Amino acid sequence: MIPERTYRLLLNRRHGTPGVVVLPDGGFRRARAEIASWDGYAATPLLALEDVAKAARVASVQWKDEGPRFGLGSFKALGGAYAVLRLLVTELARRGVTNAATSAELAAGAHREATQGITVTCATDGNHGRSVAWGAQRFGCRCVIFVHETVSQGRRDAIARYGADIRVVPGTYDDAVRAAAHTAEREAWFVVSDTSYEGYTEVPRDVMQGYRVMADEAADQWTGDAPTHVFIQGGVGGLAAAVTIQVRARYGAGPRVIVAEPEKAACLLASAEAGEAVSVPGDLDTLMAGLACGEPSLLAWQELERGAFAFMAVPDESAVDCMRLLARRSPGVVAGESAVAGLAALLLAAADPMSRAILGLDAQSRVLLFGTEGATDPELYESLTRLDD
Numbered sequence: 001m002i003p004e005r006t007y008r009l010l011l012n013r014r015h016g017t018p019g020v021v022v023l024p025d026g027g028f029r030r031a032r033a034e035i036a037s038w039d040g041y042a043a044t045p046l047l048a049l050e051d052v053a054k055a056a057r058v059a060s061v062q063w064k065d066e067g068p069r070f071g072l073g074s075f076k077a078l079g080g081a082y083a084v085l086r087l088l089v090t091e092l093a094r095r096g097v098t099n100a101a102t103s104a105e106l107a108a109g110a111h112r113e114a115t116q117g118i119t120v121t122c123a124t125d126g127n128h129g130r131s132v133a134w135g136a137q138r139f140g141c142r143c144v145i146f147v148h149e150t151v152s153q154g155r156r157d158a159i160a161r162y163g164a165d166i167r168v169v170p171g172t173y174d175d176a177v178r179a180a181a182h183t184a185e186r187e188a189w190f191v192v193s194d195t196s197y198e199g200y201t202e203v204p205r206d207v208m209q210g211y212r213v214m215a216d217e218a219a220d221q222w223t224g225d226a227p228t229h230v231f232i233q234g235g236v237g238g239l240a241a242a243v244t245i246q247v248r249a250r251y252g253a254g255p256r257v258i259v260a261e262p263e264k265a266a267c268l269l270a271s272a273e274a275g276e277a278v279s280v281p282g283d284l285d286t287l288m289a290g291l292a293c294g295e296p297s298l299l300a301w302q303e304l305e306r307g308a309f310a311f312m313a314v315p316d317e318s319a320v321d322c323m324r325l326l327a328r329r330s331p332g333v334v335a336g337e338s339a340v341a342g343l344a345a346l347l348l349a350a351a352d353p354m355s356r357a358i359l360g361l362d363a364q365s366r367v368l369l370f371g372t373e374g375a376t377d378p379e380l381y382e383s384l385t386r387l388d389d
């Protein structure tokens with residue numbers, strides 16, 4: 001169904017060993033109730049991909065399509081915007097403005113004078129920044145988003161549309177992260193990051209609690225016996241960890257979660273290999289821009305080091321293969337470059353007897369995939385999926 005390509009597969013030796021609770025369930029229930037109350041909230045579709053299941057020689061493949069999420073084009077709408085809200089509520093209480101601001105009040109401009117004095121910021125390669133900007137606009141604070149110079153104009157415009165001030169930084173994503181952190185410190189702004197590190201976990205924990213809503217919806221929509229396998233793409237790992245936690249909350253330890261990364265930015269696989277969180281060197285030059293991360297999120301790693309069943313690293317070419325495959329099937333499915341690593345991992349592994357055996361994929365397997373973005377960069381999407389190519 002897609003051409004054979006070279007990939008890496010690593011079984012996680014520590015899978016299933018007990019560890020810390022990274023995302024308490026109370027926090028998830030609060031996130032779910034909050035996000036479900038927002039204007040425009042609707043569960044995204046769960047689609048059966050029978051042709052893919054047939055090609056992979058498994059019983060079923062279900063695709064959770066995050067393209068329509070809040071009109072923002074990706075699951076990230078659930079994380080950054082929710083963290084902005086939580087930060088504003090906390091900060092308004094700290095400043096003595098109100099002890100229990102609600103999202104409805106903030107959206108209606110109830111504490112505008114105070115919220116306008118608060119600025120949130122982050123570095124982004126697109127989707128997270130869009131979510132933070134959207135949340136800031138919705139809940140009435142100011143927003144400055146840092147992007148590195150190779151972030152496309154289309155992605156910059158999509159963020160600016162939500163009223164954020166865009167600052168372009170020479171260099172890579174990591175340079176933008178540093179610029180955001182320095183400026184935030186100088187200006188007393190609030191960094192809303194989707195990755196966590198020693199001493200910075202509160203905001204990214206909220207981001208991940210928001211992501212769990214996506215996996216929870218999928219479990220609500222799923223019919224019949226539980227999934228046996230979940231393939232999920234990894235950047236810093238926040239999403240994969242949130243999915244692993246929610247899948248366990250809904251189904252217990254049964255389903256095997258396989259984390260799929262670009263081969264040029266496989267920091268989670270490298271960490272599993274090393275037995276501790278490690279960074280990968282290089283310029284992380286992958287087409288899968290949302291997954292171009294060289295360093296795992298601390299919280300995510302605490303979950304994935306024992307929650308993930310296996311890690312895979314797939315080449316950029318297989319992402320393009322999968323985008324085209326989905327675009328050309330009938331009915332078509334629109335999936336951006338960073339949405340398909342999980343599908344690529346499934347199809348590559350399913351075609352190889354040894355990988356099938358390692359992952360336990362067989363004709364009875366029921367697979368859940370997350371199409372984490374639609375065409376968030378429409379020009380790039382067009383150029384990669386054009387029919388005459």
Ligand SMILES: Cc1ncc(COP(=O)(O)O)c(C=O)c1O
Nearest residue numbers: 235236237238239290338372373
């Ligand atoms: C579309 C898409 N999928 C997956 C991811 C991976 O999320 P995480 O960085 O939390 O692993 C991202 C991150 O930006 C993304 O944009």
